[in-house]
Amino acid sequence: MRSSASHLRRIALLAGLDDRHGQVLAGHLESLGWTVRAVAGGRECLSRWSELEAEVIVTDLDGRAHDGLELAGALAALQPRPAVVLWTGNPWAASLDPATLGRIGVDAVVARPARLEAVVEALIQAADVGAARTAAARAVRPVSGETPAAAGGPSALVAA
Numbered sequence: 750m751r752s753s754a755s756h757l758r759r760i761a762l763l764a765g766l767d768d769r770h771g772q773v774l775a776g777h778l779e780s781l782g783w784t785v786r787a788v789a790g791g792r793e794c795l796s797r798w799s800e801l802e803a804e805v806i807v808t809d810l811d812g813r814a815h816d817g818l819e820l821a822g823a824l825a826a827l828q829p830r831p832a833v834v835l836w837t838g839n840p841w842a843a844s845l846d847p848a849t850l851g852r853i854g855v856d857a858v859v860a861r862p863a864r865l866e867a868v869v870e871a872l873i874q875a876a877d878v879g880a881a882r883t884a885a886a887r888a889v890r891p892v893s894g895e896t897p898a899a900a901g902g903p904s905a906l907v908a909a
Contacts, residue, residue, distance in 0.1 A: 759783040760802055761877055762803035764794040764820060766836070770861060774807070774836070777865045778872070791820040798824070805877040810837035810858075818853055824852025829886035832856045832879030834871055836863075 761783055764772050775785045786801045798806060804818045810817040821833045833854055838861040856875040857869050
């Protein structure tokens with residue numbers, strides 16, 4: 750596992766994980782230097798993820814207030830697409846096809862029970878992917894008032 754120093758500016762958004770598992774995960778992440786934000790469910794997650802500046806969104810496959818796959822699909826429509834990790838106790842989660850999950854917008858699935866270190870490693874990897882997508886999207890966005898060509902990229906690459 751990577752050292753906790755790599756987590757110093759990490760921000761995780763826990764969507765609908767208000768049970769004991771979510772509290773344990775939040776406490777562990779905070780002890781490693783992560784900033785943890787929590788929202789009640791999918792609807793609040795969609796409306797607040799940008800303002801909360803989350804690098805990775807952690808949700809349950811079968812959340813009380815939302816379905817994790819539906820939330821991942823809705824988040825996948827956003828630009829840049831945030832990293833999504835399903836952290837679930839659902840026994841059939843292991844049978845989900847990784848390619849299909851990727852098309853839906855899921856970056857990783859972690860089945861409970863799992864060691865906290867394994868969960869954190871999955872979050873780090875997903876957050877790195879999300880950060881790369883964000884950096885790529887920012888690299889093709891023109892500075893306010895610039896034309897796409899002046900920003901160094903063709904107009905087809907400009908993210909709105």
